[in-house]
Amino acid sequence: MILEYFKMALASIRGSKFRSMLTMLGIIIGVSSVMIIVGLGEGVRGQVAQQVSEVSESLIVIRPGKQAPSRPFSLDNLRSNDSRTGSLSEQDWRDTEKVEGVQSVVPIGIVSGVASYDDVDYDSGTIIATTSPLPDLLEQPVEFGAFFTPEESRRQVAVIGRAVADDLFQEAAPVGKSLFVRGQRYIVVGVFAQQKQGTFAVLNVNNSIMLPYEAARELGGTIQLSQVYVEAEASRDVSSVAGNITERLIDNHAGQEDFTVLEREEALEATNETFYQLAVFTAGVAFISFIVGGIGIMNIMFATVSERTREIGIRKAIGATSQQILGQFIMESVVLSILGAMIGVAIALLSSVLIRVTTDLQPIITPRVIVLVSVIAIATGVTSGILPAAKAARKDPIESLRSQN
Amino acid sequence: MPLIEIKELSKVYGFGDATTIALDEISLSINRGEFIAIMGPSGSGKTTLMNILGLLDRPTHGEYKLSNQHVERKTKIAQAMIRRDNIGFIFQSFNLLPRLTIIENVALPLAYKGVYQKRRLKAAEVVLDQVGLSDKEYYYPNQLSGGQLQRVAIARALINDPSIIIADEPTGNLDSVSARVVMELLKEVHELGNTVLMVTHNPSLTRYADRIIYMHDGNIVYDESTAVGEVPKRVQKAVEALRTSTDDDKLADVSAMMEEMPEQLSIKPVPKKSKSKSKSKTKVKSTRKKGKKK
Ligand SMILES: Nc1ncnc2c1ncn2[C@@H]1O[C@H](COP(=O)(O)OP(=O)(O)OP(=O)(O)O)[C@@H](O)[C@H]1O
Ligand SMILES: [Mg+2]
Numbered sequence: 001m002i003l004e005y006f007k008m009a010l011a012s013i014r015g016s017k018f019r020s021m022l023t024m025l026g027i028i029i030g031v032s033s034v035m036i037i038v039g040l041g042e043g044v045r046g047q048v049a050q051q052v053s054e055v056s057e058s059l060i061v062i063r064p065g066k067q068a069p070s071r072p073f074s075l076d077n078l079r080s081n082d083s084r085t086g087s088l089s090e091q092d093w094r095d096t097e098k099v100e101g102v103q104s105v106v107p108i109g110i111v112s113g114v115a116s117y118d119d120v121d122y123d124s125g126t127i128i129a130t131t132s133p134l135p136d137l138l139e140q141p142v143e144f145g146a147f148f149t150p151e152e153s154r155r156q157v158a159v160i161g162r163a164v165a166d167d168l169f170q171e172a173a174p175v176g177k178s179l180f181v182r183g184q185r186y187i188v189v190g191v192f193a194q195q196k197q198g199t200f201a202v203l204n205v206n207n208s209i210m211l212p213y214e215a216a217r218e219l220g221g222t223i224q225l226s227q228v229y230v231e232a233e234a235s236r237d238v239s240s241v242a243g244n245i246t247e248r249l250i251d252n253h254a255g256q257e258d259f260t261v262l263e264r265e266e267a268l269e270a271t272n273e274t275f276y277q278l279a280v281f282t283a284g285v286a287f288i289s290f291i292v293g294g295i296g297i298m299n300i301m302f303a304t305v306s307e308r309t310r311e312i313g314i315r316k317a318i319g320a321t322s323q324q325i326l327g328q329f330i331m332e333s334v335v336l337s338i339l340g341a342m343i344g345v346a347i348a349l350l351s352s353v354l355i356r357v358t359t360d361l362q363p364i365i366t367p368r369v370i371v372l373v374s375v376i377a378i379a380t381g382v383t384s385g386i387l388p389a390a391k392a393a394r395k396d397p398i399e400s401l402r403s404q405n
Numbered sequence: 406m407p408l409i410e411i412k413e414l415s416k417v418y419g420f421g422d423a424t425t426i427a428l429d430e431i432s433l434s435i436n437r438g439e440f441i442a443i444m445g446p447s448g449s450g451k452t453t454l455m456n457i458l459g460l461l462d463r464p465t466h467g468e469y470k471l472s473n474q475h476v477e478r479k480t481k482i483a484q485a486m487i488r489r490d491n492i493g494f495i496f497q498s499f500n501l502l503p504r505l506t507i508i509e510n511v512a513l514p515l516a517y518k519g520v521y522q523k524r525r526l527k528a529a530e531v532v533l534d535q536v537g538l539s540d541k542e543y544y545y546p547n548q549l550s551g552g553q554l555q556r557v558a559i560a561r562a563l564i565n566d567p568s569i570i571i572a573d574e575p576t577g578n579l580d581s582v583s584a585r586v587v588m589e590l591l592k593e594v595h596e597l598g599n600t601v602l603m604v605t606h607n608p609s610l611t612r613y614a615d616r617i618i619y620m621h622d623g624n625i626v627y628d629e630s631t632a633v634g635e636v637p638k639r640v641q642k643a644v645e646a647l648r649t650s651t652d653d654d655k656l657a658d659v660s661a662m663m664e665e666m667p668e669q670l671s672i673k674p675v676p677k678k679s680k681s682k683s684k685s686k687t688k689v690k691s692t693r694k695k696g697k698k699k
Contacts, residue, residue, distance in 0.1 A: 004516050015504035314500045317461060318514045318561065319489020321482045397461045401500065 001324070005331035013335060016304075023300040023333075024340035026293025031344025031377045032351065034286040035370070039352050039363035041282060045275045046364060056139060058103070060230040060242050061262040062096065062249070064088045088225040088259060092249055096228060099244045101236035104133045108203060109223035111216050115168070115209050117179045122168040125161075125207045127181060129216035129223050135192075137229050140205050144173035145190035152189075153212040159190035161206040179209070182219050186211060203227075238263050290376060293340075294384040297333055301388035305329065305395075312392050313400025322393040329389035330382060337381020341374040406473055407434040408568060408600055409458060414467030414477075416453050416623075427453040429623035430467065435602070437568070440595040440633070442611040443604045445620030451604045452573055454620070458602065459492050459571045460484040472568070489517055493562025495572035499554040501546040501561075508533060508542040511561045518565070532560040536590055552583025559590055563599075570594060572603040576610065588613050612636045 013020045064087045090107075097105045109129035115122045134140075135147045148157050158179060165174055169188075178187045186209075195205040216223060232241040242261045250257055305312070312325060320328075352363040416428040427450045435441060443451050456462035457469065460476060469477040476487060494500075501510045512522075512529035520528070533539055536556040546554060555575060562570050572591065576584035584607075592613050595601045603614065611617050612633070619627035 001519055004519070004522075007522070008516070011509075012504065310500075311502055314502060315513070315517070316485065317459075317488070317494050317496075317500070318517070319485055319565070320517045321485040323482065324485075324517055398456055401461075401496070 001327065002331070005324075005328045006335065008328050009332040009335040012332060013339075019300065019304065020336060020339075023297055023304075023336050024343065026289075026296030027337050027340030027377050027381060028344045028347065030286070030289035030293040030380075031341050031373050032347040033289055034282065035345065035348035035365055035373050036351055036355075036363065037282050037285060038369050038373075039348065039365040040355070040361060041275065041278050042364040042366065042369070043362040045278075047362065056137070056231070057264055058232040058234060058236075058238055059137060059264055060232060060238065060245065061260075062088065062092070062228040062230065062245065063260045063262065064225070064227075064258070066258055066260060088228060089252070090225070092252055092259070093225065093228050095248055095252060096230060096245055099241070099248050101233050101241040101244065103231040103233045104137070105231075106131050106134045106137050106229040107213060107225055108227045108229065109213065109216065110226050111181070111211065111219065111223055112221055113182045113219070115164075115179050115181050117168050117177065120168065122164060122179075122209075124167070125164050125209050126204070127209045127211065127216075128203075129211050129213045131213050133231070134210070134229070137231050138203065138205070140195060141193045142190045143193035145175040145188070147190050147210075148212050153214045154218075155212065156184060156186045156215050157189040157212065158186040159192065159210045160188055161192050161204075161208045162194045163206040164209055165191050181209070181211070182221075184219055186215075286373070286376070290380045293377070294380040296384075297336065297381055298384040298388060301329070301333055301385055302391065304332075305388045305392040308392075309395060309400045309403040312395050313397050313403065316395075316397035317401060325395075326389050326393035329392045330385050333381045333385025333389070334378065337378045337385075338374075340381065341377040344377065345370055345374065408437040408472060409433070409435040410468075410470040410473075411458075411464075412468040414457065414464045414469060416450070416457060416462070417465045426623050428457070428464070431623070431625055433618070433625060433628070435600065437600055438595075438598055439616050440592075440601045440614045441603065441616045441618060442614035443602065443618045443620060444606070444608065444611065445626075449620040450623040451620055453623075455571050455573050455602065455604060458569070459494060460488045489514055490565055491568045493565065493567040493570045495555070495558050495562050495570065495575045497574040497577040499546070499551070499558050499578070501554060501557060503546050506543050506545055507538065507549070507557050510546065510557060511564055514561065514565050528564055529560070532563045533557070535563070535593075536560045550583065551579050552586050555579060555583070555587045556590060559587070559594065563594065568600060570599055570601045572601065574604050574606065576605065576607065584610075608636055 093105055093107045096102060107130060111127040111129050113127055115125060115127060131153065132148055132150050135142055142159065143162075145159070147159050148155070160168075160174075160179075165172060168179070169177060173191055174188050175191065176188065178185045180186070192205050192208075213223075230241075230245065232238050242263045246257070246261045249259055249261075253259065315325060315328075316322075348365060352365050355361050355363050411434070412432050413430040414428055414432070415426065415430050418425040418427055429450075431454065443454070445451050453462070457464050457477075460471075460479075464477055467477070468475065471487065471491070476484065479487070501507075502513070505513065508526055508529045511533055512525040515525040515528060516522075530539070530542065533542060536559055538553060538556055538560070541549060541553065541557075546557070549557065555578075558575075559570075562572075570591070575591065576587055579587060588610060591601055591603065595613075601614075603610075605611070611631075614631070615633045616630045617627070618625055
């Protein structure tokens with residue numbers, strides 16, 4: 001009998017294509033929008049998770065200012081060099097080196113000033129004073145030349161990012177050329193490889209000009225520590241090392257925790273936290289759109305039922321039971337919602353391809369999402385079809401036969 | 406044993422001052438194979454009686470036994486199934502589903518019985534052939550004439566091989582020629598052994614029946630078996646006697662048309678001629694008590 005209902009449903013859907021389309025609209029919009037939102041979320045989550053996991057597990061980042069632990073995570077938040085209230089001192093860096101379990105410490109100091117080459121200023125770069133373990137810590141290879149060694153810490157050398165090489169020197173490997181910072185001459189000894197786009201980078205390497213810390217200090221002026229990277233000893237538990245650092249620095253800061261010690265796991269947690277919130281939001285959107293879609297189906301099914309009063313009367317007169325009428329009308333909303341879900345999925349898949357082609361975003365629509373959203377859509381359709389179908393089933397055959405519709 | 410047996414059956418609509426007694430303690434028994442014409446002025450309760458006999462409606466009081474079984478208090482599902490298996494309806498306004506093809510319309514009762522589509526359509530082909538519409542199987546109802554539509558409706562009523570055919574004014578919407586074709590077809594159906602209950606306002610059509618029941622104000626005022634092919638004198642008399650108004654000339658028109666109707670009609674599946682010549686020369690002005698409300 002179910003097959004029979006199915007055929008009848010198809011027949012009546014075919015018989016009124018426009019109205020059927022209208023009925024499906026809510027479901028189509030619900031399914032496609034929810035799938036696109038979820039797909040975008042999944043895509044960004046995948047990108048971020050991948051970037052986070054690329055960072056060495058033993059990396060700890062100390063930044064000035066207190067970051068609320070549940071502060072929404074984003075690439076920009078981590079990448080930005082803006083210091084919140086509070087600051088890190090050279091003393092903090094030195095003391096961190098003494099903390100148990102710390103393998104190496106690399107400061108990132110912002111040097112005020114502009115670099116120039118051939119009397120051309122380079123405004124869009126950052127001059128950073130740092131120490132030799134940096135490339136290892138950031139897993140950022142040097143493409144030409146080499147990073148400065150501990151022995152070179154007082155020499156006037158520089159390692160530049162890809163963008164600096166291209167924009168300031170206008171050549172791929174300006175190793176051996178020199179640039180000027182505040183009248184001092186620095187010889188380029190290395191050029192970084194292009195930093196991977198969108199990496200979980202706490203530092204933009206591409207437009208950086210890196211000087212040895214000691215040499216930069218000789219420039220005079222202040223060096224502001226924007227962050228300090230710590231590598232924990234491989235055998236140590238990163239969290240406990242981070243805890244030790246925190247304790248030590250609180251002492252330095254007169255008991256105030258006006259800095260943030262971040263480990264990779266925390267970054268991951270923050271990511272998950274953010275995506276949990278995103279998921280809740282998405283579920284809310286989905287819920288609302290399906291309610292709207294369901295009301296749409298119910299509305300039009302009610303209209304359909306009154307429009308087809310006479311048909312119902314005829315069917316009953318020739319022997320359809322109320323249950324059969326019920327089954328038939330429910331099947332109609334089932335078929336409509338399945339069709340709607342299918343069209344919605346198709347639209348979502350098409351849109352995701354379009355989004356991939358036209359933007360940087362990489363929406364991911366997994367089969368799981370397709371199944372889940374379709375099931376919800378169909379459940380919505382069936383639920384909304386029940387009341388109108390019950391109304392149809394209850395109709396009195398004689399009254400219905402008398403009806404003009 | 407009668408096929409249908411009703412005892413003191415009443416149908417009351419409304420309550421208080423607005424009460425209408427549509428059927429007033431009617432008793433009636435109908436045997437298998439009878440062709441009954443039911444006449445009576447508008448509002449006399451003919452449709453009400455047909456609906457109750459067809460299990461579309463329930464009586465307020467009284468008994469209804471179909472094939473010796475009480476059916477008046479059965480559940481709606483049970484009644485629907487009896488309706489499906491035992492009763493074929495033919496309506497004045499055809500009542501075909503506009504979005505289904507002719508053959509699908511005819512096959513529809515079998516769908517609700519759970520017969521597979523292939524067998525269903527095959528059965529529909531057979532009955533459509535019986536009513537002479539094999540060539541119209543895949544047409545839609547709006548592509549057929551009224552007379553053809555009513556033949557489709559007859560085919561649909563026949564498909565379940567029902568024990569009773571209930572036809573409420575089957576020729577009411579038809580011109581005289583189509584009406585005649587339909588009546589000849591009903592006659593065929595009757596001759597095949599079916600029980601036919603037909604409501605009509607046209608006295609001349611009673612010649613197809615072998616029993617005539619005349620209703621008035623919810624009562625059966627006249628019930629007589631006649632030879633098929635005759636319009637009994639008493640029907641004419643009763644009609645005259647009960648005439649209460651002359652505002653509706655429709656019946657007179659029908660009668661006039663019946664006179665002009667060609668004597669011989671070529672009816673495809675029914676090659677037989679009518680058993681006797683039409684005796685419907687009576688000019689019945691009107692049997693209408695009051696304007697028929699639609
Ligand atoms: N649903 C209803 N509610 C109230 N009264 C009704 C209803 N159906 C029928 N009646 C009344 O019952 C009486 C019998 O109606 P019925 O339809 O059986 O007449 P009929 O003999 O078929 O008339 P016609 O020749 O015009 O078809 C009428 O007085 C009618 O007004
Ligand atoms: Mg009537």
